Amino acid sequence: MAGASQGRTRPITHFVFSSLEGYQLVRSTLRRHLPYIPHDYQLEGVCKLLDGIDLVAVLATGSGKTGYYLMYALMLRELSARPELCVDPCQAVPKDPCIVMVYPTNGLEEEQAQTFESAGLSTVVINSNTLEVARKAGIDLWVAARSDVTVILLSPEQLASPRFECLLQHPDFHARVCALGVDEVHLLYSWGKGFRKSYYQIGPARARFPSRTRLIATTASLLAGHPQERIFALLGLRGEDVYLLRRSNVRTGVQTLFRTFRHSVGGWSFLDLRWILEQGRKTVIHCRTIALSFRLTTYLWRLSKSIVPVARRAKRIRMYNALNGPDYNAETRRLMVEDPDAQIIVATSSFMVGLDLPNIQDVVVVGNLTNADEHVQWQGRAGRDPRMVTDARFITYVTKKAIKTARALCEGKTPRGGVQGHDKKTAAVHMELGMAQLLLAPCITAMQNILYDNPPTDPPCGCPRCLPSLVSHMTALNGNLSLPSGPAAALRSL
Numbered sequence: 001m002a003g004a005s006q007g008r009t010r011p012i013t014h015f016v017f018s019s020l021e022g023y024q025l026v027r028s029t030l031r032r033h034l035p036y037i038p039h040d041y042q043l044e045g046v047c048k049l050l051d052g053i054d055l056v057a058v059l060a061t062g063s064g065k066t067g068y069y070l071m072y073a074l075m076l077r078e079l080s081a082r083p084e085l086c087v088d089p090c091q092a093v094p095k096d097p098c099i100v101m102v103y104p105t106n107g108l109e110e111e112q113a114q115t116f117e118s119a120g121l122s123t124v125v126i127n128s129n130t131l132e133v134a135r136k137a138g139i140d141l142w143v144a145a146r147s148d149v150t151v152i153l154l155s156p157e158q159l160a161s162p163r164f165e166c167l168l169q170h171p172d173f174h175a176r177v178c179a180l181g182v183d184e185v186h187l188l189y190s191w192g193k194g195f196r197k198s199y200y201q202i203g204p205a206r207a208r209f210p211s212r213t214r215l216i217a218t219t220a221s222l223l224a225g226h227p228q229e230r231i232f233a234l235l236g237l238r239g240e241d242v243y244l245l246r247r248s249n250v251r252t253g254v255q256t257l258f259r260t261f262r263h264s265v266g267g268w269s270f271l272d273l274r275w276i277l278e279q280g281r282k283t284v285i286h287c288r289t290i291a292l293s294f295r296l297t298t299y300l301w302r303l304s305k306s307i308v309p310v311a312r313r314a315k316r317i318r319m320y321n322a323l324n325g326p327d328y329n330a331e332t333r334r335l336m337v338e339d340p341d342a343q344i345i346v347a348t349s350s351f352m353v354g355l356d357l358p359n360i361q362d363v364v365v366v367g368n369l370t371n372a373d374e375h376v377q378w379q380g381r382a383g384r385d386p387r388m389v390t391d392a393r394f395i396t397y398v399t400k401k402a403i404k405t406a407r408a409l410c411e412g413k414t415p416r417g418g419v420q421g422h423d424k425k426t427a428a429v430h431m432e433l434g435m436a437q438l439l440l441a442p443c444i445t446a447m448q449n450i451l452y453d454n455p456p457t458d459p460p461c462g463c464p465r466c467l468p469s470l471v472s473h474m475t476a477l478n479g480n481l482s483l484p485s486g487p488a489a490a491l492r493s494l
Contacts, residue, residue, distance in 0.1 A: 014088040017047035025086060026050070026075060033074050033119060040461045042067045045245050049179070050075060054215040054242040056185065056232075058222045058452075060249045061380025062356070065218035066112065069181045070119055072216065073099050073150055076178050077121075092212065099179035099216075101153045102202060104187055105350050107329055109153040112183075116151045126154040129326045146172045160201035168208060177213060180206050185217035186373050188234050189227045203234045215242075220249045221376040223434065224453035248454040254382050254392045256444050261397050265292070265366065270299050272397060273366070276344065277303055277317075281361040282336065282389075284345045284381055288367050290321050293346045296366065300344060312341050320347040333357060351381070358385030365396040372434035372451050398439065405429040406436035 016022055023043055030038060038046075045055050045068050059065050076097040079085060083093075103109045106127045113123040124130075126141050134141045142163045145152050158164055167173050182188075182202060192199030206215060215235060222228050232242070263271045276283050277300055287293035300317050318332045329350075335342040336357050345351070363382040369375050375396070383392025408415040409431065434451050441447035448454070460466070 015086045017050040018044075022047050022050070026071075029078050029085065030071055030074060034071075036465065037463050038067060038071060039064055039463050039466065041245065041247060041459070042071060045243070046071045046075060048243040048245075049214050049216065052214070054217075054237060056217045056222070056237070056242055056244050058219055058244075058246040058249060060247065060251055061220045061377070062251075062384045063220075063247070065183070065220070066115055068216055068218060069099065069101060069151075069179075069183075070116060070121070072179060072214075073097075073116070073121055074119065077150060094176045094178065094212075096147055096176045097178045098150050098152060098173075098176050099181055100159070100177060101151060101181040101183065102156055102159055103153060103183050104155070104191070104196075106155070106326060107333070107350065108183070109155070110326070110330065111333070111356065113151070113153055116153075121150040122148065123151045123153060124149045126152065126158050142167050146170055147176070156196065156198040156202055159205050160198050164205075165208070174210060177209060179214045179216055180209055181216040182218075182235075184219055184377075185231060185235075186219040186221045186223070186227070188231045189223075190371060190373055192234070200234060203236050207236060220380055221373040221452065222246075223372065223451060246453065246455065247458045248449070249376055249452055250445055250448055250454060251379055251383070251392075251394075253386055253390075254379055254394050256379060257393065257395045258439060259395060259397050260403065261399055268295050268299060270296055270366075273300075273364070274303065276300075276362070276364060277307065280343060282343060282359050283362040283364060284347055284351060284357075284360055286347055286349075286351070286363070286365045286378055288348070290323060290348055292366065293319055293321060293348060297346045300346070315339055315341045317344045317346070318342070320345050320351050322348065322350050336360070356384055357381070359388045360384065361389050361391065362393045362395065365394075368398050368402040368429050368431060369396060369435055370430055371432040372438055372448070375435060375438055376448070376452075399429065402429045402431065403439065405431050406439045409433050409436040410440055 017026060026043055026047055027038065041057075041059070042064055045057050049055050049068075049072050055068065057065060057068055076093055076099070079093040080095055080097050101109075101112070103112065106129055109125045109127060113125050116123050124141055124145050126145070131141055134144075145167055154164070168177070180202075187196070188199045188202065206213070215237070217231075217235065222231070232238075259272075261272055263269070265272075273285070273296070276285065285293075285296065287296060297317060297319050301313060304313055304317065315335055318335070320329055320332050324332075332342075332345060336345060337359060360382050363378055365378055369378070378396075379394040382394050383389040405415040410433070415429070415431075437447050437451065438444055
């Protein structure tokens with residue numbers, strides 16, 4: 001973890017939240033609003049933010065990254081409404097504080113809005129769908145966002161739009177905005193240099209926010225080395241002004257497997273995947289294109305004729321992609337969680353980042369992944385709630401050509417046919433070195449630890465949710481118990 005220097009003038013100058021007294025204040029304040037007690041590492045990040053330090057948090061999927069945004073917003077609201085909570089720092093929090101959140105997909109914006117609202121925070125989601133609905137109702141969402149909304153959720157494209165610039169320059173809004181959050185921040189590197197150039201505009205947009213605005217960035221897949229350096233540069237983050245909170249992104253409760261296709265996937269038959277329908281497990285299947293997902297869905301529908309009545313087939317096997325209406329995709333998410341008849345979602349990349357369905361047992365990737373980030377993100381869709389899924393699996397089907405490409409990359413050679421040849425029969429598979437190393441690694445976990453600079457061990461969390469399993473695990477290991485230390489852990493008895 002990298003701390004921050006004291007060079008910049010901080011909005012909070014006397015009271016230090018990154019202290020035992022600060023942890024006590026934050027935890028006791030949040031307890032009034034949340035049905036759970038925060039993890040120690042969540043308190044650590046929130047307190048850094050309250051001390052005026054930007055935060056980049058790298059955690060495994062399902063570890064509570066949303067908590068940084070939600071808890072910080074709750075603390076801002078409390079410090080604004082109750083300045084007596086502490087000395088000078090409270091005076092720096094404006095009235096009616098708000099945070100701006102940037103998400104990669106409309107579905108994730110809408111899902112996360114529900115999470116914020118369940119904690120009592122008012123939200124407005126601004127995307128092409130919500131703008132159209134509001135326009136028909138005679139409502140201007142950009143005007144509505146000026147006041148009395150705590151969390152504004154939008155895309156990088158909306159953040160870079162003229163309407164957002166007008167919002168940012170409006171006196172009422174400019175006086176109250178306190179944070180810019182970027183979920184799935186690794187996409188600045190992977191998507192920003194490709195099909196979504198608007199990700200490169202997040203840094204310039206951040207520069208136009210008031211100086212009090214804190215940056216909060218989270219992801220499960222921040223590759224060490226050049227990718228991390230590039231993302232920090234794009235966001236204007238300097239080592240002395242940002243706190244990097246990095247925990248292991250390995251999902252120890254998910255079995256990870258690579259399988260080689262035995263049959264072609266170029267037609268309308270997918271014999272390698274027949275088992276998915278027969279086993280009846282809750283499964284998300286990733287296809288890189290909508291065309292491939294349509295062919296696979298058609299195959300599964302035909303195959304299910306003898307198993308599933310026609311009336312139930314529309315619930316059991318569903319497609320999830322950007323061409324579907326938002327209501328259809330939302331209904332697909334709801335059915336997968338609530339309806340036992342819903343079994344298979346055939347999805348494109350719109351499902352890859354951030355979506356949190358707690359009961360997915362298997363994630364199956366049909367075709368070759370390009371980079372290690374895709375591997376980590378798709379793995380993160382499986383087994384989100386260990387109380388519901390105890391045998392989660394992540395299975396990637398690759399072609400023989402992909403294995404040849406991976407070997408060439410790991411040997412420092414140019415894959416036969418070139419990485420992006422135009423002849424489909426001779427062109428090599430487009431793959432980055434990190435993905436090649438994962439594919440060929442004797443131990444996938446060990447290679448993931450190297451690529452993402454995972455710490456050898458995470459500081460144990462002493463919150464009431466983690467402490468029982470921690471005690472059980474350490475006692476089973478050697479009969480000796482060494483409890484977590486530090487300011488957050490000191491609050492175990494509170």
